[in-house]
Amino acid sequence: MSIYTPVIKGSVLLSVRSYVTWKVAKVRIVREKAHLKVIQTGDPIDVLWFRLSKLSNDPPQFVANIDSGKMLVMINRSDYWQCAFIVVKDGFENVKKRGMEEFRQSITQLVPFTKERVREFKNWEQVKLLSVSIDHLKKWYRPGVLCIGDAAHAMSPMGGVGINLAIQDAVAAANILVPAFERGIPTVEDLEKVQKRREFPTKVTQKFQTFLQDRVIIPYLRSQKPPRVPLPLKLFNFTILNSLQGVSPGME
């Protein structure tokens, strides 16, 4: 069957701010309109995303800590800290109910050097809610539509690999579809080839993310006890995941 094939894909160079609700809604609309079945993997979490100022004697790199059901990751962005406070799905409402002062204390408890800086929070407008889920489409395509990147398989921040996968999908799609366009118009079989080529690395990566999220992060978030083994800083930068990306199966 001959078809016209627009690729649902925006810039992959966006910041995670693209995860505010309107963006998630747009992906959902595309999937719904195209009648593409979504398979939800893992227990979703939410991220409270905010900035704290940075001082010259702060640690140089990356800070992360988990304790008593709370988890905070701070990413060094040169002149400020981009902070991610991880909560169970829909946990933001509970955080708000408990009040700003308790939120400030939670941050300081996890990363004591923020003690004075948490006063920078004046209202909840300064905290953005980012929705995180791990899911994938059963079929990434239908006549006239091909989903790649998060449209085909929404990734969690775990391991910092979602952007890699999206770029690799784009490369694979280009390698398959450009020759198809040169021959004429891509067929459904051409679209299927893109999914076949990219499905394996996507599924393996999502299995790692789901395992970490469901077996490590969420149990800690639900428990009020301190973790027995401190969560390694490298949790968000898994060598295994990154080397898997380096191999890039299915990208060629």
Ligand SMILES: Cc1cc2nc3c(=O)[nH]c(=O)nc-3n(C[C@H](O)[C@H](O)[C@H](O)COP(=O)(O)OP(=O)(O)OC[C@H]3O[C@@H](n4cnc5c(N)ncnc54)[C@H](O)[C@@H]3O)c2cc1C
């Ligand atoms: C909180 C959080 C933190 C994350 N941190 C990391 C990280 O540190 N490293 C990492 O590798 N991955 C991270 N990820 C995952 C990563 O963000 C995604 O896997 C990746 O951005 C997917 O890229 P994409 O191009 O498919 O989608 P996106 O980056 O979302 O790009 C899609 C683009 O299409 C645009 N768009 C949508 N609909 C339309 C339309 N109708 N018309 C025009 N444009 C449209 C959107 O506005 C957006 O710009 C994180 C995810 C979350 C939720």
